[in-house]
Amino acid sequence: MPPTKTNLSDAAAGLPEHWSPRVLGDVSGHEVKVSKLLGEFVWHHHDDADEMFLVLRGELLLKFRDGDVTLSPGEMLIVPAGVDHLPVAEEEVVTLVFEKAGVDKLGDKAGSVPRFA
Amino acid sequence: MPPTKTNLSDAAAGLPEHWSPRVLGDVSGHEVKVSKLLGEFVWHHHDDADEMFLVLRGELLLKFRDGDVTLSPGEMLIVPAGVDHLPVAEEEVVTLVFEKAGVDKLGDKAGSVPRFA
Numbered sequence: 126m127p128p129t130k131t132n133l134s135d136a137a138a139g140l141p142e143h144w145s146p147r148v149l150g151d152v153s154g155h156e157v158k159v160s161k162l163l164g165e166f167v168w169h170h171h172d173d174a175d176e177m178f179l180v181l182r183g184e185l186l187l188k189f190r191d192g193d194v195t196l197s198p199g200e201m202l203i204v205p206a207g208v209d210h211l212p213v214a215e216e217e218v219v220t221l222v223f224e225k226a227g228v229d230k231l232g233d234k235a236g237s238v239p240r241f242a
Numbered sequence: 243m244p245p246t247k248t249n250l251s252d253a254a255a256g257l258p259e260h261w262s263p264r265v266l267g268d269v270s271g272h273e274v275k276v277s278k279l280l281g282e283f284v285w286h287h288h289d290d291a292d293e294m295f296l297v298l299r300g301e302l303l304l305k306f307r308d309g310d311v312t313l314s315p316g317e318m319l320i321v322p323a324g325v326d327h328l329p330v331a332e333e334e335v336v337t338l339v340f341e342k343a344g345v346d347k348l349g350d351k352a353g354s355v356p357r358f359a
Contacts, residue, residue: 126308126309127304127306127308127309127310127311128306128311128319128320128321128322128325129319130311130313130317130318130319131317131318131319132316132317133296133316133317133318134316149318150294150318150320151292151320152272152292152293152294152320152340152341153272153290153291153292153323153341153342155269155270155272155340157294157318157320157340173270174270175268175269175270176269177267177269177274179250179338181316187244189244189245191243191244192243192244193244194244194245194247196247199249199250199251199298200247200248200249200250201247201248201250201266201267201274202245202246202247202248203245203267203268203269203274204245205245206270208245221296223269223272223274223340224269224270225269225270
């Protein structure tokens with residue numbers, strides 16, 4: 126059998142809750158994930174991992190200490206390792222995330238935010 | 243300044259030719275690329291790198307030794323390392339590619355196909 130394809134809309138539709146990414150596959154030790162976002166996350170950074178967001182649906186506001194960026198569908202941004210960021214979704218957003226396998230979504234705040242445990 | 247976003251349609255529109263991917267950014271040693279495809283590529287594989295395709299526009303036929311898969315916009319597939327594949331675009335396709343930095347697009351056929359040099 127050839128490799129299986131994934132329809133991103135279908136994968137997003139199957140997500141049970143917000144801020145709980147589903148891993149769609151592994152690319153040589155990096156993970157491709159789809160995530161549904163709603164509301165405000167938590168300021169955090171990832172010490173050792175860059176993180177790429179590619180918005181599929183909705184408008185994702187990414188706050189940084191030195192300015193904000195809004196991503197619309199078809200737009201991507203790479204958050205460099207060590208850079209504080211705060212994702213905010215006023216209305217529901219579906220995003221693809223690409224980063225090294227095993228990165229905690231809360232980065233330096235891992236384990237400290239019970240509602241996102 | 244916060245990180246710069248990239249609009250994938252704009253990035254694709256700026257591509258000068260088919261089968262010549264443009265690197266949009268680096269995610270901890272993996273590259274995000276956009277590529278315009280037209281026609282038939284070359285059977286090849288990448289010994290040490292998985293390769294992810296996410297189609298943005300058009301229909302991408304991926305032939306494998308044991309079957310074919312067609313990707314429409316919003317569909318992705320990961321070609322595992324070592325697996326022979328042949329991308330075919332009967333009409334123009336725009337695709338995002340994720341893979342380790344430094345992978346030759348022709349894999350085991352690198353340098354042997356002058357028209358894709």
